[in-house]
Amino acid sequence: MEKSMTTEAGTTTLRTYDEINRKIESGKAVVLTAEEIIDFVDQHGLEEAAKQVDVVTTATFGPMCSSGCFLNFGHSTPRIRITEAWINDVMAYSGVAAVDVYLGATQLRHHDPANMYEVGEFRYGGGHVIEELIAGKELQLFALSYGTDEYPRRELRTYFTINDLNQAIMVNPRNCYQNYNVAVNCSAKRIYTYLGILEPHMGNMTYCSAGQLSPLLNDPWYRTIGVGTSVWLAGARGIVYAEGTQHASLAMRGENGVPQEGAGTLALTANMKEMRPEFVRGVSLKGYGVSLALGVGIPIPILDLDILKATCVRDADLYAHIVDYANDYPNRTGKTLAKVSYAQLRTGEVTLNGKTIPVSSMSSYHKAQEVAALLKDAITAGDFLLSEPSSLLPRQQGMKPLQMRGPSR
Amino acid sequence: MTQTVITKKYYLFFPKSETEKPIVYNLVKNHNLIINIFRAKVSAQEEGYLSLDITGTPEDIARGLAYVQTFNVTISEMNKGMVWNREHCAQCGNCTAHCPTQALHVADPVSRRVAYSEEECIECMACLENCPYGACTSAY
Numbered sequence: 001m002e003k004s005m006t007t008e009a010g011t012t013t014l015r016t017y018d019e020i021n022r023k024i025e026s027g028k029a030v031v032l033t034a035e036e037i038i039d040f041v042d043q044h045g046l047e048e049a050a051k052q053v054d055v056v057t058t059a060t061f062g063p064m065c066s067s068g069c070f071l072n073f074g075h076s077t078p079r080i081r082i083t084e085a086w087i088n089d090v091m092a093y094s095g096v097a098a099v100d101v102y103l104g105a106t107q108l109r110h111h112d113p114a115n116m117y118e119v120g121e122f123r124y125g126g127g128h129v130i131e132e133l134i135a136g137k138e139l140q141l142f143a144l145s146y147g148t149d150e151y152p153r154r155e156l157r158t159y160f161t162i163n164d165l166n167q168a169i170m171v172n173p174r175n176c177y178q179n180y181n182v183a184v185n186c187s188a189k190r191i192y193t194y195l196g197i198l199e200p201h202m203g204n205m206t207y208c209s210a211g212q213l214s215p216l217l218n219d220p221w222y223r224t225i226g227v228g229t230s231v232w233l234a235g236a237r238g239i240v241y242a243e244g245t246q247h248a249s250l251a252m253r254g255e256n257g258v259p260q261e262g263a264g265t266l267a268l269t270a271n272m273k274e275m276r277p278e279f280v281r282g283v284s285l286k287g288y289g290v291s292l293a294l295g296v297g298i299p300i301p302i303l304d305l306d307i308l309k310a311t312c313v314r315d316a317d318l319y320a321h322i323v324d325y326a327n328d329y330p331n332r333t334g335k336t337l338a339k340v341s342y343a344q345l346r347t348g349e350v351t352l353n354g355k356t357i358p359v360s361s362m363s364s365y366h367k368a369q370e371v372a373a374l375l376k377d378a379i380t381a382g383d384f385l386l387s388e389p390s391s392l393l394p395r396q397q398g399m400k401p402l403q404m405r406g407p408s409r
Numbered sequence: 410m411t412q413t414v415i416t417k418k419y420y421l422f423f424p425k426s427e428t429e430k431p432i433v434y435n436l437v438k439n440h441n442l443i444i445n446i447f448r449a450k451v452s453a454q455e456e457g458y459l460s461l462d463i464t465g466t467p468e469d470i471a472r473g474l475a476y477v478q479t480f481n482v483t484i485s486e487m488n489k490g491m492v493w494n495r496e497h498c499a500q501c502g503n504c505t506a507h508c509p510t511q512a513l514h515v516a517d518p519v520s521r522r523v524a525y526s527e528e529e530c531i532e533c534m535a536c537l538e539n540c541p542y543g544a545c546t547s548a549y
Contacts, residue, residue: 061499064542123543196503197539204506281499283541293499293541348505348515360506362541364499365521 011304017388020054020301026381031055031299031379034213034311034373041312049308055379055386056311058218059232059297059371060210063283065194066174066245067292068104071270072166073141075099076158076218081151085143086110090129094143098151102171103129105292115287116179119192125290128169128282133162135277136235168272170233172246175293176296178216178251178263179320182207182340184357187326193374195362198325205359206348210368211315213344215298216266218311220258222249224300231268232297232375234279236386238270241388248399252321257310260319264393268296279371295367297375301386315342322352329358332401411465420489420548423457427480432502440473441465447532448490450519450549458549460490460532480549490532490548493525497544504536504545513545 023029030053032040037056041049071087075098082094085101089110092101107126114120132139138159147154162168183193184205185198192198195206211217216289219225244265251263272280279295302308321336328335340350345359378384412443419468423432430453436442443464450458463470493513500523504513512529513536536545 012503062501199485206503206506280540284543286538289542318524345426346518358506360503361501362503364501366500366523369520378481 008203010197011306014050014302014304014308015054016303017301017386021385023054024379024385027380027382029379030056031376033369033376034058034218034300035369035372036210037308037311038314041384045186046305046308046312050302050305053302053308054213054257055302056218056302056308057297057372057375057379058213058215058300058311059295059368059375060084060176060214060363061279061293061295061367061371062208062210063194063285063291063293064172064175065106065291065316067130067170067172067294068102068126069133069168069170070096070100070102071168073099073101073160074164074166076156078153079151080143080145080153080156081148082143082156083145085141087129088124088139088140089142090124090126105130106289108290114289119287120289121286122284122288124284125282127290127292128284130272130292131277131280131282133168134272134275134280136161136163170236170238170246170268170270170272170275171241172268172294174246174265175268175294176215176244176266177209177300178214178220178265179259179261179318180208181261181323181329182320182345183325183329184322184337185326186324186337191326192285194285194288194291195325196360197286202352202355202357205345205352205357206362207320207343207345207359208362209320210320210363210365211318211346212313213365213368215296215300216264217258217313217318219300220253220256220310220313221306221395222264222301222393223307223310224389225266225298226392228387228390229296229298230385230387231266231270232299232371232384233268233270233275233380234295235276235374236270236274238268240266240389241269242267243393246312246399247393248397249395250398254317254319256299256313256317258313258318261321266393268275268370279367293364295371297371299375299379299386315346318342320345371385412468414464414466415470416462416464417470418462418487420485420487420547421459421461421477422483422485423459424481425455426456427482428457430480432477432480432482433461435476436463436473439539440476441469442473448534452549458490491530491534491536492524492546492548493536494544495525495545497542498523499542499544501541503541504539507535507539509533509535
């Protein structure tokens with residue numbers, strides 16, 4: 001090895017970001033997915049993999065509620081300073097500049113009865129508007145204003161596609177949860193949650209993670225995924241712009257250092273005009289609401305042996321905790337029922353307290369595989385360069401609960 | 410001589426004029442057929458939809474269907490009542506734990522793709538309310 005540096009983790013540097021990017025540009029980078037690296041290391045050993053592999057691609061596809069987008073419509077004649085706006089009857093926030101709005105994934109459509117009459121279906125909302133926008137469909141903008149001297153228009157109704165917009169920038173405050181709860185329902189009645197419908201008496205169990213393919217499960221201590229990291233967001237080249245909301249690295253971790261609960265999160269942004277509609281999907285969760293499912297891919301540069309080892313993690317070594325969503329989750333009791341591996345979850349059955357429970361996933365492992373492969377192809381073809389984080393994500397950070405103050409607590 | 414008994418799945422559409430006739434009764438009584446109705450609906454326009462299994466000898470089934478065809482009824486083989494849209498499916502597999510017959514199932518443990526075996530579907534429609542992507546819909 002020409003250079004020998006020591007990283008903070010105490011292992012020898014194998015290659016730098018610059019060296020990897022030069023290899024990518026010359027079409028010589030060796031890239032494997034987070035699934036392929038497992039078999040490669042099993043066959044050839046860690047040392048050989050360290051020599052050969054430059055980048056491992058990770059990915060996930062699932063509902064990510066904390067997502068949305070800033071849109072700029074351009075100015076009408078006469079001008080309007082929008083104070084209220086609806087896109088296909090879904091309200092967008094307009095407390096920003098004149099013709100900018102922010103549309104959130106979980107916003108319901110105007111007049112959606114929500115859960116007012118039995119259980120709501122939530123067929124259409126912010127996530128669906130975003131899906132249609134990226135699919136190139138024509139949408140309706142309805143906007144109101146109070147009118148000012150330089151923005152005299154007080155009402156506006158028109159139709160637009162993504163191509164008519166000056167900017168359509170996805171800005172997601174919380175994506176890619178490092179790990180997640182596994183949900184069951186211990187009560188005697190059916191419940192409706194963001195992890196799907198849960199039948200009574202532990203009638204079924206749901207989880208939501210790409211497991212061994214998931215970005216932050218392959219970089220448990222945020223060695224390479226940080227603020228400024230280039231990501232593949234639904235086909236567009238985006239970046240991690242901040243730690244995600246509720247980023248809480250002080251989590252329960254296993255002996256391998258990998259969190260067994262929520263833990264880290266990422267705030268992501270990318271240009272929606274470059275996105276692919278099959279990786280941006282509106283989500284309807286009966287009795288819960290609407291959301292947006294996104295495909296995210298993140299490359300991990302194999303800078304040293306520890307980074308490589310972390311990418312070799314497999315479903316059998318990744319655990320999550322089973323939580324009762326009828327009582328323990330809503331009331332924050334902190335109680336969990338058991339710990340279960342993703343390998344076990346993927347068999348479709350888990351036995352808990354003597355009962356065999358059917359298991360399903362809210363996250364699409366198949367789509368995550370597609371994303372990991374597409375990102376691998378883009379890097380191999382020299383179309384996607386890596387970027388070194390400008391700052392790392394916090395490693396010693398918890399999450400505060402909301403303290404209820406005042407007379408009505 | 411023993412005759413092989415088979416079970417086939419049909420989806421029948423009855424226009425308004427035919428919904429008052431006891432067609433299923435006659436299939437049982439006159440054609441020795443065992444009928445297992447999965448789902449039936451008469452719309453506000455008085456059109457009828459019927460998803461059912463028919464069990465009997467191939468000859469009896471053929472005769473029974475010939476009888477049904479004397480009415481203005483549209484007969485479709487296989488399950489047409491629950492429609493799985495492959496393009497809308499995001500392959501999450503959330504439906505699979507809710508599907509009582511594994512008609513919707515994980516095709517293989519490697520790709521974890523969702524597959525649909527139409528002949529296994531009993532039209533309980535559990536998938537409809539469990540699919541976050543609207544990939545499962547009812548024909549009626």
